[in-house]
Each structure stands twice: as structure tokens, then as C-alpha cells.
Amino acid sequence: MKHLPKHLRPRWRYLAVELESWPDASIDRRAFQREVWYAGQNLLGDPGSAAADLTVVRFAFVDGVGEAIVKVRRGETEPARAAIACIDEIDGQPIGIRVRGISGTIRAANEKYLGRRRQDSDKRNVVFGNEERVAVVRTGSADVRLDEAFAGATDLDYDLA
Structure with a gap:
């Protein structure tokens, strides 16, 4: 053909x-x-x-x-x-x-x-809501692990433990 x-x-x-x-x-x-x-x-x-x-x-x-x-x-x-x-x-x-x-x-x-957005994600302990929690931290933001879900947070919402 x-x-x-x-x-x-x-x-x-x-x-x-x-x-x-x-x-x-x-x-x-x-x-x-x-x-x-x-x-x-x-x-x-x-x-x-x-x-x-x-x-x-x-x-x-x-x-x-x-x-x-x-x-x-x-x-x-x-x-x-x-x-x-x-x-x-x-x-x-x-x-x-x-x-x-x-x-x-x-x-x-x-x-x-594409390809520019490669961010280093890192698991860290952060203080969020007056409690120490595990979070996946990316540039400028973090996904904080709550009991069964995640909460999105910015640098101003949490402190590094």
C-alpha cells in the first residue's frame, strides 16, 4: 500500500x-x-x-x-x-x-x-496545626499527611521540625 x-x-x-x-x-x-x-x-x-x-x-x-x-x-x-x-x-x-x-x-x-518542572520532593517532619506531621515538601509547597488524607500547604502554613 x-x-x-x-x-x-x-x-x-x-x-x-x-x-x-x-x-x-x-x-x-x-x-x-x-x-x-x-x-x-x-x-x-x-x-x-x-x-x-x-x-x-x-x-x-x-x-x-x-x-x-x-x-x-x-x-x-x-x-x-x-x-x-x-x-x-x-x-x-x-x-x-x-x-x-x-x-x-x-x-x-x-x-x-516539558521537563522544566522537575522538583525535588523530600519527605520531612513539619509542624502543622501545632502537631508534628510527615509531609512531602516540594519547592514552595508541601503536602502534609493528615490521618487518612493530605492537606496542601505553603511555606507560610508550616514550620520545619
Whole structure:
């Protein structure tokens, strides 16, 4: 079977997406892809979702922080951004999603928008609410372990023990 000529091939754009959740969250590529498809269908409907053709190309998620590259048809980037913004949880775990940028190639999306956010996370004992607790400390913030959940805190909310 012959390849299509260049002018007849579909054109793609790549969305660089940043993910953030609680430190104990475990999210895999399949679950993220499923949520992207559901969000596309719910917001854009079947025809709009098919036109956008949202596909996760790259995915990494470790210690509550991750990034992904989502492939979208050219001309459908704004509806795709809106659909991705509708995702608020994956497999019952709350998640924050931010589209960092749009690029014409995977390489450019990776170089321009991803990989910069690598933060050193460190488990420390902190004083929060007049009690010493364990927290995952990142640059400028901490996720303090309460009894069965986490509480997000900034540098002003806790003291190092």
C-alpha cells in the first residue's frame, strides 16, 4: 500500500500537558487516555471528539507529578484544550491539569514546555496545626499527611521540625 502524498496527510498538533496530584496517587497512561477520551466525548460530542482525535503519545507520572503529550488534529486545538481542562479526577484520585503549550512536533513540545518542572520532593517532619506531621515538601509547597488524607500547604502554613 502506498503512502499518501504529503499534502494529503493529516496534520497534527501536540499539547504539552502538566499533571499534579497528591503524592500517593498512582496514575497510568491507560487511565489518563480513557479520561481524555471521556472528556472529549462529554464536552464535544461524538462528532467533535472524532474530529479532534485526542491521543496520548507520551506519559510519565511519579510521586504526584507528571507530564504528557496529547496528539490533536490541526485546527482542533482549542476544543481539545477545553476537553482536557474538564478532567478533575482519574480513577477516583483528584488531579490538576494544565496545558503548558502547543507545538507542531513532539520534540519541540518536549523541549519547549516539558521537563522544566522537575522538583525535588523530600519527605520531612513539619509542624502543622501545632502537631508534628510527615509531609512531602516540594519547592514552595508541601503536602502534609493528615490521618487518612493530605492537606496542601505553603511555606507560610508550616514550620520545619
